Amino acid sequence: MSYRRGDVVILPFPFVTTTGTQQKARPALIISDHSIRRRFDDLILAGITSQRIDDIMETEFLIDEQSAYFGKSGLKKSSVVRGEYLMTVPKSLVARKLGELQEGVMKLIDQRIGKSLGLKTEQPEQTDESPKNGNEVVEPQFPDKGEVE
Numbered sequence: 001m002s003y004r005r006g007d008v009v010i011l012p013f014p015f016v017t018t019t020g021t022q023q024k025a026r027p028a029l030i031i032s033d034h035s036i037r038r039r040f041d042d043l044i045l046a047g048i049t050s051q052r053i054d055d056i057m058e059t060e061f062l063i064d065e066q067s068a069y070f071g072k073s074g075l076k077k078s079s080v081v082r083g084e085y086l087m088t089v090p091k092s093l094v095a096r097k098l099g100e101l102q103e104g105v106m107k108l109i110d111q112r113i114g115k116s117l118g119l120k121t122e123q124p125e126q127t128d129e130s131p132k133n134g135n136e137v138v139e140p141q142f143p144d145k146g147e148v149e
Contacts, residue, residue: 003043003091004034006106008073008098011045011089027074027098029081031106031113043094046113047085050077059083059116061109063101074099083112 003009007030012023032044048063056062061081063073070078075098101109114120 001091001094001097002034003030003094003097004100005030005032006101006103008048008075008100009045010095010098011093012095025095027079028087029101029109031086031109041091042088043091044086044088046109047082047087048075048079049082050075050079053078053080056080057084059112061105061112069102069105072099073101081109081112083109083116086113086116 008027009030010025010027012025015022015024027048028045029048030043031046032042053062060083063070063075063079063081065078073079
């Protein structure tokens with residue numbers, strides 16, 4: 001089966017307890033970009049929980065039953081996408097697709113995940129030393145050995 005960024009899926013998601021690691025069928029959100037060619041057939045996922053939805057952290061996103069996008073998510077009740085609970089898994093572990101979230105919602109979730117990972121979303125200032133097309137590598141300039149004091 002083919003999956004896309006924004007799909008809400010069910011898979012055996014691992015979690016750690018005091019007795020060790022266990023797995024339960026849990027919902028997760030595909031956050032990886034399906035249009036990028038990849039070496040392996042893996043998906044990057046964010047865990048989804050219906051627990052503790054009354055206290056949303058800045059790295060989480062609430063999928064509320066009252067929202068316009070809830071119906072297409074396939075979830076049974078209000079849930080939280082956890083931007084700090086990320087995992088890369090083989091596509092074959094996904095049991096099935098529940099639903100999907102639109103790109104506008106995904107952009108909001110991207111912001112939460114970016115905060116969780118410490119990614120800066122502001123555009124850097126362009127300087128004379130900035131790459132011109134965003135793909136060039138600017139090599140650092142070191143003084144010749146004879147110039148070092």
